[in-house]
Amino acid sequence: MNEVYEKLQNCYKSIRKQIDFNPRIALVLGSGLGEFGDRISVEAVLDYHEIEGFPVSTVPGHKGRFLFGFIEDVPVVCMQGRVHYYEGYSMQDVVLPIRLMKQMGAKVLFLTNASGGIQQGMRAGDFMLITGQIASFVPSPLIGANLNALGTRFPDMSHIYDEDLQRIVKKTAYDNGIDLKQGVYLQMSGPQYETPEEVSMCRTLGADAVGMSTACEAVAARHMGMKIVGISCISNAAAGISPNPLTHDEIQKTADAAAPKFQTLVYESIVTIGRCLNGKSEETE
Numbered sequence: 001m002n003e004v005y006e007k008l009q010n011c012y013k014s015i016r017k018q019i020d021f022n023p024r025i026a027l028v029l030g031s032g033l034g035e036f037g038d039r040i041s042v043e044a045v046l047d048y049h050e051i052e053g054f055p056v057s058t059v060p061g062h063k064g065r066f067l068f069g070f071i072e073d074v075p076v077v078c079m080q081g082r083v084h085y086y087e088g089y090s091m092q093d094v095v096l097p098i099r100l101m102k103q104m105g106a107k108v109l110f111l112t113n114a115s116g117g118i119q120q121g122m123r124a125g126d127f128m129l130i131t132g133q134i135a136s137f138v139p140s141p142l143i144g145a146n147l148n149a150l151g152t153r154f155p156d157m158s159h160i161y162d163e164d165l166q167r168i169v170k171k172t173a174y175d176n177g178i179d180l181k182q183g184v185y186l187q188m189s190g191p192q193y194e195t196p197e198e199v200s201m202c203r204t205l206g207a208d209a210v211g212m213s214t215a216c217e218a219v220a221a222r223h224m225g226m227k228i229v230g231i232s233c234i235s236n237a238a239a240g241i242s243p244n245p246l247t248h249d250e251i252q253k254t255a256d257a258a259a260p261k262f263q264t265l266v267y268e269s270i271v272t273i274g275r276c277l278n279g280k281s282e283e284t285e
Contacts, residue, residue, distance in 0.1 A: 008147075011100055023077035023106045024075050095141040109218070111214050112233070116199070116237065127233055128185075132185075135218075138189050183209060210238055233254075
């Protein structure tokens, strides 16, 4: 058995020994959404340390656990803290949680993050619906022997972010009076913040926001046939746009300040997505 696939199966078996829950939507909580778990009707909590062979987040502010429960009547699995490539994990380990949540039963992946704004007019505290991505600056999680049980060798990436789900998020933002920008997200490796010259390059390439996660997760999810939607909280203007030096503390403060609106946008979007999965809504038609 392929080593990567074997590790995935071992993690899955470790979870199933402890948790019997079948989610429909997988949610990855980025900076600013750490307390979103308070809005979930939690059925079970599983710390990453309790899963055999599972990578553990080392980033301050990331709790490092799975929440299993309901958002209204929608069964969800929620990651409170992701792992990043810059923490020293292999890219296969970085996306292992995404593959694991799909194996648990999730059909939709809802990605969130905090990122640096590049698009003209973006301010700290804005929200950006991710309509496309650039993942060329980090290794592909699909490098190596293909995991045929998960997906095809050469998956199409033309429409990574599902357009029907994007319409739901845009309508949810409108209904709740939340200003929602949209654009392309670019993932860099980190952990250092980008130089002004790198930000200029990102803008030239067509990026509207830049960060250190998300794109690789979306690639892995798309490989498995999941529907994907993503929202960035613009926590700062990227280097060269802002005159101030970037610090993790300042970014965390901005993300925390934006959290109430961010939580509302994510929560209400998931409720509608859940109805669509159950065939109870015409939102995506």
